[in-house]
Amino acid sequence: MRLKKSLWMPAVIGLLAVASGGWLVQQSSEGNVYLKSRVFQDVMRVISDRYVDEIDPADLYDMAVEGMIEQLGDPHTAILRPEDYSQLRLTTTGNYGGLGIRIDQKDNWITVVQTLPNTPADRAGLQPGDRLIEVDGESMKGWTSEKAVSVLRGPKGAPVDLKISRVGVPEPIPVRIVRDDIHVDYVVAFVLEPGIGYIQQLQFSAQSANDIRGEIEDLRGQGMRALVLDLRNNPGGLLEEGVEVADIFLEDGSDVVETRSRIADQNDTYFGDRRPVESGMPVIVLVNRWSASASEIVAGALQDHDRALVLGDTTFGKGSVQTLYPLPGGNYLKITTAKWYTPSGRSIQRERDWSNGGAVVAHRGGAIEGAGASLEPPVFYTDAGREVVGGGGIIPDLVIQGEPLTDAELEFRKSLGDQLAAYSDAVFRFAAVYANKHPNLSPDFEVTQEMLDQLYDWIVGLDIEVERELYDSAKRVVVRELGIQLATVAFDDKVTLRRQLVLDRQLEVATELLRGGPSPKQLFALAETRKGEYQD
The missing domain is CATH 3.90.226.10 (2-enoyl-CoA Hydratase; Chain A, domain 1)
Known part of the structure; x- marks a missing residue:
């Protein structure tokens, strides 16, 4: 690949100079930049000295910088704090220091969804369905997944003390895990x-x-x-x-x-x-x-x-395109x-229109809207x-749109109302318990009627109101959801993905076209002739 540069390599530039307690700003040809910089400095000084509540001058500078960026109206331009930069490095390298678990908040507790093989969590015996109730002596009740991730990740070799709650075990289980390098496969x-x-x-x-x-x-x-x-x-x-x-x-x-x-x-x-x-x-x-x-x-x-x-x-x-520019204190400016x-x-x-929740602005042909x-x-x-x-x-x-739900399936979802999240959590916990009780489950397992009956009893036992008739009428999506959760807790990403691709209309159309189009040219011709049949 012939590239003139790397857009993600930090480039060292001077953004602002500080001297004699003030900002040195080059005066523009219009002659007003210097005046505006004086106004800025005076406002900063008066707020720092006279505002009713004491504010750290360093915080005022942070507010000013963040306000300046916010006025650009560009969600992709931002100041990256050291922790933000660490997350960016994870997404671009797939590597981080941590335990090797995938988590989610379920029923107000951080819950293990999956343990990655050959990781500290796997070696320590953590299981899908385990609730993380305490970390280093602090309760994790009500924690968001984001907060938990920020605490559980850390440098290789650093220990973390957890207490976990496991179905069927009456007392919390203490476990110490030493963080290691984790690689995420994308x-x-x-x-x-x-x-x-x-x-x-x-x-x-x-x-x-x-x-x-x-x-x-x-x-x-x-x-x-x-x-x-x-x-x-x-x-x-x-x-x-x-x-x-x-x-x-x-x-x-x-x-x-x-x-x-x-x-x-x-x-x-x-x-x-x-x-x-x-x-x-x-x-x-x-x-x-x-x-x-x-x-x-x-x-x-x-x-x-x-x-x-x-x-x-x-x-x-x-x-x-966003480019990273290093700033003092381990911060970076990510700018379009x-x-x-x-x-x-x-x-x-x-x-x-990012002031309107990111709504798409209707395109207007030509270089300038008018x-x-x-x-x-x-x-x-x-x-x-x-x-x-x-x-x-x-x-x-x-x-091609995704597979639509049937009227019965929509009615089932609608009937759950504000219990939908609790229902999804219940399916996951049932899958975790079922997988632990059936360690010889095959990757090509079938979701049987017996399993569906057990799941229904489990859900009702958790005081989630589900009409049996509606539950049975939505069997197709219930089978898919239970299959995905069982695959997630018991097997690797390939098995899970195969289950997720069930009822995938876009993939079904793609597969059908590839069966009939043995070359790129024939594939395009076949797609053109069948466009009316497939097109939504």
């Missing part, structure tokens, strides 16, 4: 059916491209002739890894994405520079409204070069510096001359 892959492989990419971290290359080689060894690349709910990550993943499928030298900015050194075009893994293999990319950032780079590049059929919902439209454009020239950025601007989104063309629509986000070649 790629899951398996053979869907003979000849068709499936890869889910959850986030673009530092090893994403290498991981996907390895999975493709492994799937090819199992007879894969076509591939589903699932980027749904993928929020993005590293730009370079998005480019590298697209490069896996594109011809050497293909342009992948362009960045445009008012800053000269932020204007770049990124090209692939490796031979594709398999240029003749038909590929379908699945996206939805939560596919963002690097996910959209991959989907847009493969669509514009006619390398993959894109299927699903219009993506989020996060087409802006450019926007991304696909090879055909489409802007990925989908304009939103009373006479067109409401029609611009049209662009792929290498093969296919029309693709701009206006923000990536609009799929086939827009």
Whole structure:
């Protein structure tokens, strides 16, 4: 991949200079910047000296900086505190120091959802369903998952003392766990059916491209002739890894994405520079409204070069580039510096009104919005001359909605009302207890009627009001939910993901198309002929 720079590498710049207790600000040609800086200093001084409540001057500076950033109206520009930067490093590297558990808040307690194999939590004997009731002598009742994560993570070798509550054990269990390095895998892959492989990419971290290359080689060894690349709910990550993943499928030298900015050194075009893994293999990319950032780079590049059929919902439209600049005290400024454009020239950025909860702003054609601007989104063309629509986000070649609930299933959900969260927690805890009682459960287990009857009795026993007739009428979704929870607590991510993909209409359509489209060209032709049949 030919890159001029790394957009995530911190660049050292001088943002503000402090001298003689004041800010040195270069006077602009208009002559008013110096005056405004004096006003700012005077306001800071008067508030610090005269405000009714004493305020630490350091806090005033923090407020001023955060207020300045807030006025930009850009949720992607922010000050990253050291703890925020640590979280960013996790999402871009997949590595952190911790226990190796996945947790969630259930019934007002932090609960173990899954223990990762060969981690401190696994070796200490923690089980799915265990409630974390105390950490280092402090009660965890009412804690959010975010607070628990911030406390449970820490440097390798540092111990943490827990007390856990386990179903069937009358007294809390004390356990000391020593933190270790934990790696999160963001790629899951398996053979869907003979000849068709499936890869889910959850986030673009530092090893994403290498991981996907390895999975493709492994799937090819199992007879894969076509591939589903699932980027749904993928929020993005590293730009370079998005480019590298697209490069896996594109011809050497293909342009992948362009960045445009008012800053000269932020204007770049990124090209692939490796031979594709398999240029003749038909590929379908699945996206939805939560596919963002690097996910959209991959989907847009493969669509514009006619390398993959894109299927699903219009993506989020996060087409802006953020650059990190180091600040004193271990802080960073994450600031938007450019926007991304696909090879055909489409802007990925989908304009939103962040003062209105992030609502999408209707696209207006033309460079400047105005009373006479067109409401029609611009049209662009792929290498093969296919029309693709701009206006923000990536609009799929086939827009396919998820599997709808039946009337009976909707009525069941509606009947739960404000008990829905308690119902979901009950299903999880039943699954955890069931899995512990059935250690020989097979990964291809079947959710039987006996299990459904036991689950119903469990739910009613927790004083959750569920009509048996409605429960039975929603059997399809109850079976799916119980299957997912059992797979989560008893098996690995592959088994869990297979259960999650049950009743997945988008995947069903993709699989059907790949069965009938043995080459990329034939796949596009087949999708075009069946668009009326599939299109929502």
